Amino acid sequence: MEQARLLEAIIETAIDGIITIDNRGNIESLNPAALKLFGYTIEEVKGKNIKMLMPEPDKSGHDGYIERYQTTREKRIIGKGREVRGLRKNGTTFPFRLAVSEVQYDDRIIYTGFIHDLSKEKExxxxxxxxxxxxxxxxxxxxxxxxxxxxxxxxxxxxxxxxxxxxxxxxxxxxxxxxxxxxxxxxxxxxxxxxxxxxxxxxxxxxxxxxxxxxxxxxxxxxxxxxxxxxxxxxxRLEAGKVEPAFSFFDLVKLSEEVTEEMQLIAKQNQNIIYQHTGLTSMVNLDQNLIRNCMINLISNSIKYSGENTFIEFNTEINDHECTVTVRDNGIGIPESDQKHLFQPFFRANNIGNIPGTGLGLNIVRRYVSLMDGSLYFESVINKETTFKLSFRR
CATH class of the missing domain: 1.10.287 (Helix Hairpins)
Known part of the structure; x- marks a missing residue:
């Protein structure tokens, strides 16, 4: 009795549907899961043929299916389960997998079908x-x-x-x-x-x-x-990639003094270039021709854009970390709106008037400095002063 109640409880609470029929195909029982799937009560289906739960063409071929199942070969194949469709009370159909087993019960044979709903899987x-x-x-x-x-x-x-x-x-x-x-x-x-x-x-x-x-x-x-x-x-030559820096050790102070003397000759009346060096050494490892060109270009600009009776400060410094070249003047300055374009080829500030020039000099200086792995900085205040500083790591 205890085992019978346990078995009944298992059937009643099973997730899949379980249905039993006799050898003529009449329904003997459906568990709650099966009743829910088909939408019937047990009273509506008990004693009726299983075909009422099948749509066509399964409905017409069901009797032949039972006969085939009774053969040994079909038991081995069909008993493993097959995919069929069920017919609900409301007329809709749904897919499920049906596995059938033969049970000997009270000197008679009944068939138990295990129904696994495939609706969600199909969806x-x-x-x-x-x-x-x-x-x-x-x-x-x-x-x-x-x-x-x-x-x-x-x-x-x-x-x-x-x-x-x-x-x-x-x-x-x-x-x-x-x-x-x-x-x-x-x-x-x-x-x-x-x-x-x-x-x-x-x-x-x-x-x-x-x-x-x-x-x-x-x-x-x-x-x-x-x-x-x-x-x-x-x-x-720069555009064609023909400029390659030739690094060598040379006396920066001697070069700067030569440039100062040369540029003083083309300075305006009472325009003085004041050169000063800071540091215990004067030897550097740079391209002498390129750095000379940079010095001449910056000092030339200071001469052009500064008036008579002015000073142009030309300074060099060598310490343990870097070598710097600075040129400062008290000329017309660079308008703040023009400063971002200053190094573009052919660009000239809007306050230069009729002062001659190509607008290429600063672009060339920046590219020469870059070839020597250096940096170029500048500061300018309109009508007051302009400072350019070249910096090279040692």
């Missing part, structure tokens, strides 16, 4: 199929888009290649032109410079102020043109 499978279809459609669209993009990129690559080839040709032409122009202009400029010096020499005994004045204008004009040529030639 999940359907969602997966829908997702897979959507994914395939998306992949197909993306593939078409990718092919289109690849085709466009290929066309763009070809166009860029042609543009690069044309640009390469133009750069070669520009390089040849700059080299040619530099050579062709330098020769007559040298002749003009020499002739102006000779005129000044031969006119000296006459002490004619007009001759001295105009000879000075010729020299200044030649100097400006020479500076322009030098700037263009330097930029062309």
């Amino acid at each position: 999940a499978e359907e969602r997966l199929r829908e997702y897979a279809a959507e994914l395939e459609e998306l992949v197909e669209e993306r593939t078409k888009s990718l092919k289109k993009t690849v085709k466009a990129l290929s066309a763009a690559k070809e166009e860029v290649s042609l543009s690069l080839e044309k640009e390469k040709e133009l750069n070669q032409m520009k390089s040849r032109f700059v080299s040619m122009a530099s050579h062709e202009f330098r020769t007559p400029l040298s002749s003009v410079q020499l002739s102006a010096s000779l005129i000044e020499k031969y006119a000296h005994p006459f002490e004619n102020e007009s001759i001295t004045k105009h000879v000075g204008k010729i020299k200044n004009a030649v100097g400006n043109l020479t500076t322009i040529l030098n700037d263009f030639l330097s930029l062309e």
Whole structure:
């Protein structure tokens, strides 16, 4: 009795449906899970044929199924379970897996069916199929888009290649032109410079102020043109990657004194370049030509953008950590709105008026400093002062 009550409790509380029928297919019992699945009460189904719970075509073929099941071979195969559909009281159908077993009970045979609802699994499978279809459609669209993009990129690559080839040709032409122009202009400029010096020499005994004045204008004009040529030639060499720093040890103080003396000759009236060095050593490992060019460019700018009767401070410092070169003037300054563009090629501040220049000098200085792994800083206050500082790690 105890075992019978336990078995009954197990059947009553089972998650899957359990149904029993006799050998004619009439329903003897359904557990609560099965009744819930089909939507009937036990009174509505007990004693009725199992076919009432089956939709077509399973309903018409059920008698043949029972007969086939009674053969040994079908017991081995069908008894393992098969997927069928059930018919609810409300007319709807649902999928379930049915496993049937034969039970000997009170000198007769009954059949027990175990019903596992597959509705949620089928819904999940359907969602997966829908997702897979959507994914395939998306992949197909993306593939078409990718092919289109690849085709466009290929066309763009070809166009860029042609543009690069044309640009390469133009750069070669520009390089040849700059080299040619530099050579062709330098020769007559040298002749003009020499002739102006000779005129000044031969006119000296006459002490004619007009001759001295105009000879000075010729020299200044030649100097400006020479500076322009030098700037263009330097930029062309930088753009072509022809400038490689040649590091060597040299006396920075000696170089700075030579530059100071040279630049003082072209300074304005009563414009004085004051050079000072700080440090116990004067030897550095840099490119002497590049650092000299930087010094001349910065001091030249200070001369151009400062008035007469002014001082230009030119300082060098060497300590254990770095070497610095500083040029400070009391000139027109750089407007704050222009400072962010200061190192762009051909840029000139809006307060320079008719002061000559190419707008290339500071760009060249910055690139020379970068080639020597240095840093360039500046500060400027309009109509007060401007300071440029080059810094190199030791």
